[in-house]
Amino acid sequence: MSLKADLTSADLNEVRQSALGAADPLGVAADLAKAAGDGRLADPQDAGLALALAAEIAESRSKLDAALRYVEGALEAYGKRDDSPVASARALRSRILFRTGRGDEAFAEVEPLRPLLTQYPDAPAYITAALAVGGRAVEAEKWLTEAVDQVLAERGAAEPSDADDAGVLFFLLQQRHRLRHALGRQHDTHDNLAERLETRLANAAPVAAAPATDLVFWPEAEFNRLVKQTDAYGTTWAEHRSRLEHELVRQAAAGGTDLAVLPGSVDALTAQAGVGGDPASADNRAAYARKLSTGTARLPWPPERNGACWCGSTLKYKKCCLPRSRS
Template identity: 40%
Template sequence: MSEPLTADRIEELGARGLESPDPAALAAELVSAVDEGRVADPDDTGYALLVAADILKQAGDLADALALATRAIAEQPDENAYARAVRGGLLLRLDREDEGLAELTELRPLLETNPDATYLIDELSESGHAETALEWITGALDAIMERTRTQQHASEDAQDEAAAMIYGLAQQRHDLREEMGLPHDEYDTLADRLRAASSHALEALDDGPATLLFWPEAEFTALLTRWPALDDSYPKTWDEHRAQIERALTEASGLAGADLGVVAGTVEGLAAFAGDDPIDEETLDGYADSLDEVGLTSWPPGRNDACWCGSGAKYKKCCLPRSRG
């Protein structure tokens, strides 16, 4: 019997789909695992189908990609917003404009309440509907700004979430308007000011480095094999490790990312740095400092750029969603 399909394998296939000479075979591997009940975590069933759909979409097979996105919705009906957005974007690409816009319009209110819902803007702008994307993101910003003005006694958590959403939406709107060649307006000025303020705040941080130590997948496995005592210092899996790094960077920057980055550690490098000293938290911090500016990967990458973790997938489809995990 074939091996179970893990989340790491799903991501690996998705990353390979960007350059594979036979994307249909990669998609077929994902779909067959679903059909045969071999998805290691049943909660990843819809994810596997959506990755297969994305592989086929990139290969130009939009009709089959649409069928898989539709199936993903049926497989996991309680968590189907992203799958529906993907389906809506595919309908737009297939010139089924009324259906596509209807699908996405039903999800539009999420832009005002769900920080992850900016995938709606991606689907619109990438399918040739940048003007609609700009209208929606502006409307969401208007609504959240008005809500913050009228709900002055909201909880601290609610205020923090609203501030984070304003930051994220303003930056994405700013980027979209630049791509459209539009001049600066008041929200663009706000985006610039928020980015600058975040940068100044990071410079003032005195309780933690702006650069985090990250272990690539092979090095992470080798690290915990060589020094089992570090088990308590790290998550159990590499997937959890990179998710932890993404969340830490997001929290440090308030969704900004200015002047933040990761440095990749190696077991060989750590051993050389530590010598005969014990490998503990203090040693790890010192090793991270020794790597600062050497092989630094700035964070965050662009939404459509390769993810910082080295998976090969686009940031927006890899580690970016982990910030809310």
């Protein structure tokens, strides 16, 4: 993958979605770091984002020295910023330190982030991930439980009516519920509340049982080509994305993990059908979906609420596809 000059935030999001499937992901990480160092970013303030992404890629390939160097560069680039991306980078540094056996340093990095559990919707996920890597899942459960208790006490007795009403509480409950399931804990009242909220979210608009092909995602340009052949994926790109978001929420509520959409290509779908075949037929679409599901091109879901949406619109997830699950 060759990175272009003047990378935008949208470009970085596209790299995030495709880097692990690239022929040389570590080369992509090095290119990202160089782009940040050489000032080849459309917005210089994206240097921290680019370096943190490079660190994630290097960590995924167990190149921990490089990952640590990149994430420390990201924190330096962020400077005095005090927001969720900075906290996420600090949690990433903690995770990397845990992986290198530097547990005391790692804990010293993540422990000050604890108050953020009740402030940022994505904080429960990245803080828990760091502690879990360090073998401190029980401690993560304790932190999450105390954070849930704090938010519930601040709310008073009224139970949230849905995920929007719950706000950050929903993400705390969701992360805690999944962690306790992994730890083999029996359900308690917080787990029951987490399940009720997830069910309300999934049932906000009834969704018909969806075939596996509905996890195939057609980027806007591809969808505009495909819809001339079939409306099986929706009649508009907005409808297509809404269907996908509904299905992903449904699978998450049913206990699904490691969820992702599978980017499709009209040319590849056509090639799958072969000479004389019908690319839009149900059999061909199903076969193409099965082929995509065994590949490495995946867009993980869900993104952070304040992160770029998985559909590539460049909007924040909370302003783009997240609301589609309740439309």
